[in-house]
Amino acid sequence: MRELANITHDGPKWMVLDGDIDPMWIESLNTVMDDNKVLTLASNERIPLNPTMRLVFEISHLRTATPATVSRAGILYINPSDLGWNPPVSSWIDRREIQSERANLTILFDKYLPICLDTLRTRVRCFRKCRTTQLELSCVLTWCHHTLWPLNDLCETSFLGPCGASISQLVDYRVEFSKWWVAEFKTIKFPSQGAVFDFYIDPETKKFEPWSKLIPQFEFDPEMPLQACLVPTTETVRVWYFMDRLLERRRPVMLVGNAGTGKSVLVGDKLSSLDTDAYVVKKVPFNYYTTSAMLQGMLEKPLEKKAGRNYGSPGTKKLVYFIDDLNMPEVDAYGTVQLHTLIRQHLDYGHWYDRTKLSLKEITNVQYVSCMNPTAGSFTISPRLQRHFCVFALSIPGQDALSRIYSTILTQHLTSGNFSGAVQKSAQQLIALALGLHLKVAATFLPTAIKFHYIFNLRDFSNIFQVNVGFTAGLCTPQGLLFSTPECLQHPQDLVKLYLHESNRVYRDKMVEEKDYGTFDKIQLETVEKLYEDIEEALEQTKRMNVYCHFAKGVGEPSYRPVPTWEELNKILVEALDSYNEVNAAMSLVLFEDAMCHV
Numbered sequence: 001m002r003e004l005a006n007i008t009h010d011g012p013k014w015m016v017l018d019g020d021i022d023p024m025w026i027e028s029l030n031t032v033m034d035d036n037k038v039l040t041l042a043s044n045e046r047i048p049l050n051p052t053m054r055l056v057f058e059i060s061h062l063r064t065a066t067p068a069t070v071s072r073a074g075i076l077y078i079n080p081s082d083l084g085w086n087p088p089v090s091s092w093i094d095r096r097e098i099q100s101e102r103a104n105l106t107i108l109f110d111k112y113l114p115i116c117l118d119t120l121r122t123r124v125r126c127f128r129k130c131r132t133t134q135l136e137l138s139c140v141l142t143w144c145h146h147t148l149w150p151l152n153d154l155c156e157t158s159f160l161g162p163c164g165a166s167i168s169q170l171v172d173y174r175v176e177f178s179k180w181w182v183a184e185f186k187t188i189k190f191p192s193q194g195a196v197f198d199f200y201i202d203p204e205t206k207k208f209e210p211w212s213k214l215i216p217q218f219e220f221d222p223e224m225p226l227q228a229c230l231v232p233t234t235e236t237v238r239v240w241y242f243m244d245r246l247l248e249r250r251r252p253v254m255l256v257g258n259a260g261t262g263k264s265v266l267v268g269d270k271l272s273s274l275d276t277d278a279y280v281v282k283k284v285p286f287n288y289y290t291t292s293a294m295l296q297g298m299l300e301k302p303l304e305k306k307a308g309r310n311y312g313s314p315g316t317k318k319l320v321y322f323i324d325d326l327n328m329p330e331v332d333a334y335g336t337v338q339l340h341t342l343i344r345q346h347l348d349y350g351h352w353y354d355r356t357k358l359s360l361k362e363i364t365n366v367q368y369v370s371c372m373n374p375t376a377g378s379f380t381i382s383p384r385l386q387r388h389f390c391v392f393a394l395s396i397p398g399q400d401a402l403s404r405i406y407s408t409i410l411t412q413h414l415t416s417g418n419f420s421g422a423v424q425k426s427a428q429q430l431i432a433l434a435l436g437l438h439l440k441v442a443a444t445f446l447p448t449a450i451k452f453h454y455i456f457n458l459r460d461f462s463n464i465f466q467v468n469v470g471f472t473a474g475l476c477t478p479q480g481l482l483f484s485t486p487e488c489l490q491h492p493q494d495l496v497k498l499y500l501h502e503s504n505r506v507y508r509d510k511m512v513e514e515k516d517y518g519t520f521d522k523i524q525l526e527t528v529e530k531l532y533e534d535i536e537e538a539l540e541q542t543k544r545m546n547v548y549c550h551f552a553k554g555v556g557e558p559s560y561r562p563v564p565t566w567e568e569l570n571k572i573l574v575e576a577l578d579s580y581n582e583v584n585a586a587m588s589l590v591l592f593e594d595a596m597c598h599v
Helices: 002-006 023-033 086-094 099-122 133-147 155-168 174-184 234-248 263-272 292-300 338-349 399-416 421-425 427-444 458-465 492-506 514-531 536-544 566-583 593-597
Strands: 013-018 038-040 046-048 053-058 199-201 208-210 253-257 279-285 310-312 318-324 351-353 360-364 366-372 390-394 467-472 475-479
Touching: 002 046, 023 038, 023 053, 086 099, 099 174, 234 253, 234 263, 234 366, 234 390, 253 263, 263 279, 263 318, 263 366, 279 292, 292 338, 338 351, 399 421, 399 427, 399 458, 421 427, 421 492, 427 458, 427 492, 427 514, 458 492, 492 514, 492 536, 514 536, 566 593
Parallel strands: 013 053, 253 366, 253 390, 279 318, 310 360, 318 366
Antiparallel strands: 038 046, 199 208, 351 360, 467 475
16 A cells, blocks of 8 residues: 555556455455545554545455445446356367367357256256356366367367366266266267266377276285275376366366365375376375464475575476365455465465565476365365366276275285185175175264264275274274284184174274164174075174284284183283283273274
């Protein structure tokens, strides 16, 4: 305000205030916007608003604005539905360099886009609630602008590839959308087998090819935690394909999905595979207590000063910020999130402010990749921030994908461990048992106000195979099927008994009522008897004693195996407790059976 007031020429001087209206600061402008037209500072300095100065507020809503503010400004409301999709599409098409592309694209957008957007709004359910057509359209344009190769005589096929990929990634009801697409648009013939999401257009042949053709071979690393392993599937290959092209063109990418869909692992795997000579990756995890000052400090840490007020990534490398749990920070009293505003400011204008000197910092050669769970945190983010991202929805993998993922992992574990042939052959049968029980448990035990923790997702399913519980009384207690050894799994029945132990620890231990215990035991028994024959003897043994641990032969001999009797388990734990009490404050514990099961 002071700088504009000191400019002497008579031309108009515009000050654009772009952001959210917060009553905490907008009230300071009341005397500027009324007939006084004077800004009074805390130092008693008075800055006049001369006749050539103008204030323009660019905001998304007036929900938190006071009547004093609204009455002093002229309000111009732009209705998104009145604006429609044509203006942004037209401006994008005008930037295409080849004249023939402009004409073809105009025809194709008019033919396909209106009906597709209408279907998204009315016939399928999206992961996020799209407030405006522009939010949906921004994803289409982002994808088209940065992945559409030069159009030729196959322009309609080329257009349908990115158009379908961009829109369909937003939806949950993919099968329904695929059927509608094939029935509605018959100009392009998709392969008869599979959905429209199962194919991509090969740049070389210009033909539809299945995504499964691009799935690489997976090699299981026993040293790597299972939660960090990523078995390639059609879904992961598809997202990788899009991310490769968007990262190459430095466009923001966002993955949206429920807990346990592998968003963070997928992005982390892709970013770790980038060329370290060309890219620098900075991970920025968000939580409820993250503030904008903390965020700016993390964002500035890998930057280096270039010239003047310009900052960028080290050398000629590209800097990628990976923001995890984007919607987790606290929402303030006025419904805004300062961290989101800071990121939006950078994406809109390419700068943020030095918090000490209050000077501009131009930030260049950086890009954003983010993940968020729409069922946690603030659920959504500001549409003005989300419009910058190309959004891809990750749904819970289907049974076929889960079967492939975990059978691959378990089979490679059994093969590399030289387990018996009978045990190796039973791996696929055990995966069917694990999937069946998981689906029944998730459908039967639903969260309530009291049992709010009854949420069974893919993280619980993974914990059956591998989980590190922690340390108790000096004993390391990792658990899971992948810790088994040939000595404890000599027959397929032994694998079933180990699975029953792990499923009890993962599912049953979450439950809080005897009634739920009984229901779970019944479901577990029915599922096992449905898939296995001649299993009654093994089930009888599990009723008497079925505990696996790493100290079955003693604390000094770690080996994941079953404990023969309660007496032996009690003896081992008493010895460990006595050893602990000799060097620490004494703990007087009563080791009853349920306690010993959970050490």
